[in-house]
């Protein structure tokens with residue numbers, strides 16, 4: 001079975017579009033771009049496109065490469081205090097004079113679309129309700145969309161990065177899965193991957209996962225992205241692995257579309273928090 005992130009994304013977006021219309025929700029996303037990173041511009045265009053589709057207003061603030069950190073901080077403070085703004089994204093990467101961790105953490109946790117502020121990560125650590133990082137939420141929502149339960153499952157994650165592997169391991173434990181995290185210092189990946197009911201690879205290492213490393217009839221989620229000769233290559237050797245497993249995500253076309261959909265989903269969650277808070 002192919003776990004199609006585009007189909008699930010479109011369904012989620014259509015449901016949100018309907019909800020925004022039905023409840024007449026006024027949602028506004030502020031996007032801050034510092035510098036002229038070409039990939040960032042493409043990511044932002046994509047975010048704007050989907051916001052526009054569901055009826056979310058976007059406002060973009062563009063700064064030049066040599067903008068001082070203080071100017072970006074000033075803007076974040078202003079947006080935190082603006083009640084018409086539901087969510088704020090500081091697009092990564094930022095130029096060297098800006099400390100991304102410090103500045104992005106100044107975003108009000110109730111406007112933190114990416115789920116990376118200390119308050120939201122701390123709540124994730126405590127197993128409390130939180131705004132989940134978009135890729136983490138996208139992986140869980142994709143599995144749920146296909147009715148796979150996580151409770152009691154042996155889940156193996158390759159990668160312990162701050163964007164995917166690490167927060168994902170916490171989120172899945174909060175869903176009562178038994179989670180094993182592998183990384184570059186793991187002596188024998190195969191020893192663990194072969195035992196996984198669900199294997200999630202977030203390493204960014206092209207075709208790291210081979211068919212002999214997965215369990216028959218398991219579920220394989222490919223998050224990692226490597227760009228080789230302008231082409232996106234996933235962590236999983238899809239063509240060989242797909243015949244051995246019960247379900248697998250394509251890459252591209254699996255977790256990427258889900259990540260974008262979760263930006264929209266988090267914005268709606270933030271809006272609901274602001275109404276109840």
Ligand code: NAD
Pocket residue numbers: 135158159160161162163164165182183184185186202203204205208223224225226255256257259
């Ligand atoms: P990261 O670089 O912070 O972490 C990578 C992790 O993988 C590290 O913990 C490292 O130890 C581990 N690793 C790398 N090579 C390995 C190997 N050969 N064997 C075992 N472990 C290995 O990355 P990140 O920011 O957490 O992102 C992970 C991957 O997911 C990247 O490829 C990134 O591009 C991709 N990503 C995809 C999406 C999406 O929407 N599809 C979103 C976010 C990130």
